[in-house]
Amino acid sequence: MLVNALKKDKQLVHYLFVVFCGSLCMVGAQKLSAPSVGEYQYFIGLFTCATCNVSWLISRALFREHNPISRRHVAVAATIALLIMFNQTWHYLVSLDPQPLSSSQIMWRLKQGMNEITGLLSSCILVLSFWESLRGFNSKTHAQKVQSVIFASAYFLAVVNASILPVFIFSPEEIALYNPLIITSSALLIVFAMHTVMTLQVSNSNKQTRDQTDKNEVGFDSDEVKHSSDSNHQEQIPPELVAGISKLMNEQQLFLQTNLKISDFAQALQVPEYKISRAIRYHYKVANFNLFINQYRVNYAKGLLASEQAKEWSILSIALESGFSSLATFNRVFKSIVGGIPNEYRKQNGYSQSESMIVVVE
Helix, strand or coil: HHHCCCCCCCCHHHHHHHHHHHHHHHHHHHHHHHHHEEECCCEEHHHHHCCCHHHHHHHHHHHCCCCCCHHHHHHHHHHHHHHHHHHHHHHHHHCCCCCHHHHHCCCCCCCHHHHHHHHHHHHHHHHHHHHHHCCCCCHHHHHHHHHHHHHHHHHHHHHHHHHHHHHCCCHHHHHHHHHHHHHHHHHHHHHHHHHHHHHHHHHHHHHHHHHHHHHHCCCCCCCHHHHHHHHHHHHHHHHHHHHHHHHHHHHHCCCHHHCCCCCHHHHHHHHHHHHHHHHHHHHCCCCCCCHHHHHHHHHHCCCCCCCCCCCCCCHHHHHHHCCCCHHHHHHHHHHHHHHHHHHHHHHHCCCCCCHHHHCCCC
């Protein structure tokens, strides 16, 4: 939980994992503190509402590439959380004054119904989490198959360890005695599997980014091979990913953000970094992410340099306004793309701002 909470470049799955681990901590705190805090244990129990439901959201975030979590998924997870909180509140009220509640058949039937619904939904969610990891298994890459097997195996072993294996090994008295250890080992198995898959995905993403960078540096021996490779990658780039990148650049103007990283794009679009890199390389025909961003920044700076509004601005102000972190970097990048330094460009060009703001990269 702490490793992911302190991670700098967090994505959605990291936030969900922190919540999941925190909820498991609350489960442990409730069990350990129950003998000493009495009915107040149910206050702790209110925060145990993000276990199986959030694990399902994590599995979707890990194994779904596009739109992994929508409003309806959040609504299902929130419904289960509310049912768990209702159950904990009920136990608290009963522990204070059981007579009014115990004498109401309607309330007891409501409680039993809520328990049945909660158990049914939780079981279904666990099955869905298991299925998410194996969905489309045959069409996955070798690395993705390894991740799916790790995740699915951990879920299967955790369920067997928690509900089936103890029945064959222990007596009912021993099951009650060892139940905390059994539940803890099952929960940790799932936690470690989730963290392993997240680590593997980051490693694979970085490896693919490095491989594509190496390809860009080495180049291709044949124009025909290059054209064929570009066509194959072009077919694999989802249109919604291109639309998302275009929106971030043209509508939100994310390139104006200083120290922008490809991980910021991955987090905003909820996709792995290598997919952003691949889209930039094969759809936008730009060698790498930094050049892609700098083209937008330089084009924006050209508009400021030629505008009447910014004619009194210093070159440093225009550099910072365009998303560059320093004047030296601005001058170097501007010259490499335009062919001259910004000050010279300002003196030589007098076209209107509207003409200069046309996006360079289509």
